[in-house]
Amino acid sequence: MKDKFTILRSTAVPLPAENIDTDQIIPARFLKATTREGFGDNLFRDWRYTPADEPISDFVLNNVSFSGKILVAGKNFGCGSSREHAAWAIYDYGFRVVVSSFFADIFKNNALNNAVLPVVVTDKFLQSLLETLQQNPQTEVIVDLVNQQISFDGKLEKFEINAYKKECLINGYDDIDYLLSLNKEIREFDLAH
C-alpha cells in the first residue's frame, strides 16, 4: 500500500485552534474530485485564501517561517464529517504527522489508513510544543513510531498507538489485505447469517 513509517525528524507547523473540523480542513465544495490526489492545494482553504484567492498573510501555512512534515494542532482535531478527503489533503500537502491532545475518532482512522500518524500528547506537552514553535520555527521535532515517543528541545513524551495500527504503518500494510485473507470465513458467515 502506502509509505512505511518508522521515524520522522522535521520542523513543524503550529495551528493552535481547537475543534478544527473537517469542513475547515477541506471545505465541502472541494470534495468533487473522484481521485485521491490534488486536495493539498485546498487544505484549510478558507483560512488560507480570501474569497478572491489571495493568500491570507497571517495564516500559518502562508508564513514562510514555518514548514515541515508535522502539523501541531489544538484539541479535538478532525471532528465533524467522515470525509477521508481531510486526511488526503493533509497527506497531499506534505504532512506525515498530526500532533494534538485529542482527535476525533473517524479522522484518526482515516489518517492511519493514509500513512498519516496522529500523535496524541498531553495538553501540557502540546502547549509547550506550540509555544516553542512560535518562538523558534526552526525547532526540530522527532517522532519515533517504533519507540512511541515524540521529542523536541530535550523534552520527550511517550504516545499510545494501537499495536495493530503500528504494525501496519511500519510495514506499509493496509486493513484490506488482512480482511481479504479472511474471505472464506466471511463467505461462510454471510451464508449462515
Next chain:
Amino acid sequence: MSEQKPKTIFEKIWDAHVVKRAEGYPDALFIDRHYIHEVTSPQAFDGLRKRGIKVFNVNRTTATADHNVPTKDQHLPIKEALSRHQVETLRKNCAAFGVELYDLGHPFQGIVHIIGPELGLTQPGMTMVCGDSHTSTHGAFGSIAFGIGTSEVEQVLATQCILQYKPKTMKIEINGKLGKGVVSKDIILYIISKISASGATGFFVEYTGDAIRSLSMEARMTICNMSIEMGARGGLIAPDETTFNYMKGRKFAPQGAEFDKAVEKWKQLPSDAGAVYDVVLKYDAADIEPMITYGTNPGMGMKVTDRIPTVEELKEINEQVSFKKSLDYMGLEPGSALLGKAVDYVFIGSCTNARIEDLRLVASIVKGKKKANNVEVWVIPGSKQVEEQALKEGLNKVFEEAGFELRSPGCSACLGMNEDKVPPGKYCISTSNRNFEGRQGPRSRTFLASPLSAAVAAITGKVTDVREYI
C-alpha cells in the same frame, strides 16, 4: 457453564457480527447493510478495480445520489461540470459492479439516511455503515450504524467487513415529560450543549428513558443522527412497539410470517437488566427548553431565551481563544441574547429534520401565515417519498402560500457543496446538524434549531421563542 453476563444491546449486536477476533487485531465485523453515495465512493471503486475484485455482496449495498445534486430542475443534466462528473461516476460504478442505485428521478432517491429507514432496509439488530458521519441516524432502530472513511468503504465493498475496535459504551437516560414547544432536536442539542462537541468521543451511546420511549421513530432518528456531533461513534435506541409498527409493511422489511419471526428476534435485543456501561448520564426532560446554537460547533448551544456566555464564564481558560474566534465569525457579542436577532435565511432540510413529520410540524405553524419579508425560506424534503407525501397532504400549498420555496430532495444547503448555499455573512436558522464555519457556504453563519423554531423564525424574520406562538 456459568451464567451469561448481562449485555447491552450494543454488545449483543456487536458480538453477533464478529467474523473473526484474533489476538492483536481489531475485530473483523460483518456489515449487514452498506449505503453509498457519490462523494465518498469513487476512490473506493477505483481501489476495487486496481485490485481486480468485485463487490463482495451487491445485495447488501444500496446507493443514492444526494450530497452533490441540485434541488431544482433535477430532470435536467447537472449544470456544474465537477458535480455532474461525480454523479455520473457513481452511475458508471454502480452499473459496472451491479449495485442498486436510486438515482435522480427514481421514486426512492433521497438523502441516504432518510431513504434507508423509509424503505425498511434499515432494521433492528443490524450493522450498517456508510461513508458519511451521520450514518448514526440508523441507530434509532436498535442497530449499530456508524460513519466511515473512503478506505473503509473500499474494505466493506471488497469484504463486507470492517476492522474495528469495540468502542466504550455510554448510556444517556432522559426521563420525564417534555415541555411545550420542545421536540427531539431540542433534546439532542441540549445533550450536546451539556457534554460538548467532543464529550462522547470513543463511545457508542444508547439513549434510554421514558422521554425517549415516548418519541416517534422519526423523532428518534433526529436524536441518533446528531450523536456524532458530540464525537460519539454512533448512537442507538432499543427497539420497541413503536419500532415494530414503523417497520411493518415497509418495502424491504420482512413480510408476513417472516415479519412476526423477525419481531420475536428483535424483542431479544434490548439491554439486559444489570448490563454495565462505561458511563451513565441522566437528564430530566423538564429541564429541556427550545434550543439554539450561537457558535461554530454544535456544542455551543443554549436555551433560546438565554444569553451567550461571556468570556469570563467559560470553564476552561484555554477555550477562550477559540470561543472569541467563533463569536467573531458569527458576528455576535459575548453575553448578548439571540432572541429578536434578525435572520436572512431559513433552511428546513437535511438528514436531521427533513422527514414527513418535520414538514408537518413546520406546516402546522405556518398554515395561513406568511413569511417575513427579510427572509428567504427553503424547504428541502429528505427524499422523493417525503416529497410525494407532502404533495399528497397538500403541505406544498401551505408552504407556497407562506412564500416558502419547496424544492426537490437532496442534502442541499446542509453542506455548501451543491448549488444551494447561504451567502457570505448571512444568518441562517437551520434544521441541519452542523454550524461549522463555512458549512452552509463560505462565511455563512448558522443557528441550529428545531423545525418548530425554524418555522417560527420564518414567520417573524428573527430568532423567536416558539412557545409564544403555540
